[in-house]
Amino acid sequence: MENATIAFDPMGFLRICFTESEKEIDLEEAKKHFETSFKLTNGKKMPVLIDARKGLPELTEKALAYISRNKEMAHLRTAEAVIIDNLAKRMLVRFYYVFHKPNNPLNIFHSEKEAIVSAGFTLIKRRT
Numbered sequence: 001m002e003n004a005t006i007a008f009d010p011m012g013f014l015r016i017c018f019t020e021s022e023k024e025i026d027l028e029e030a031k032k033h034f035e036t037s038f039k040l041t042n043g044k045k046m047p048v049l050i051d052a053r054k055g056l057p058e059l060t061e062k063a064l065a066y067i068s069r070n071k072e073m074a075h076l077r078t079a080e081a082v083i084i085d086n087l088a089k090r091m092l093v094r095f096y097y098v099f100h101k102p103n104n105p106l107n108i109f110h111s112e113k114e115a116i117v118s119a120g121f122t123l124i125k126r127r128t
Contacts, residue, residue: 001032003057008040009049011116014076017051030063034073041076049115050082056089064100074103081115082108 003021008014014037025033037048059067067073080102084090090108097106109115 001029001036003029003055004033006033006036006040013047013049014041015049015051018055018057020055021057023057025057025059025063027060027062027066030059030066034066034070034076037076038072043076045076045078047079047081048077049112050080051112052089052093053083053085056084056092064096068096068100068102077102077104079104080106081118082106083110083112083115084108085110 002023003019003025005017005019006014016033016037023029082093084093093106093108096102107115107118109118
């Protein structure tokens with residue numbers, strides 16, 4: 001995927017990091033994101049950490065509807081924590097949450113540490 005990397009974090013959540021890509025996410029690309037997420041989590045429901053500091057891609061209306069209201073997609077997420085570093089991106093994410101009403105809680109944070117601690121993403125303790 002050009003616009004994001006998706007990985008399972010050993011702390012017990014799915015991590016999505018958007019890149020600086022200008023590529024729009026359409027319905028087909030949104031489905032690829034879901035398929036990758038499903039494979040990485042083995043279909044298990046868990047929190048999702050979205051890092052949008054490097055970029056926040058534009059999504060088509062169909063992609064937004066799929067991501068926010070698709071039952072299969074909603075089954076994977078218990079919550080979303082979005083890391084954002086500027087006001088414009090913050091407003092876009094708030095717009096998504098208010099108008100597309102995803103089936104899970106969503107919170108916005110300024111740092112990864114704040115997101116992990118505040119959102120309760122420490123589900124699996126790291127072995128020291």
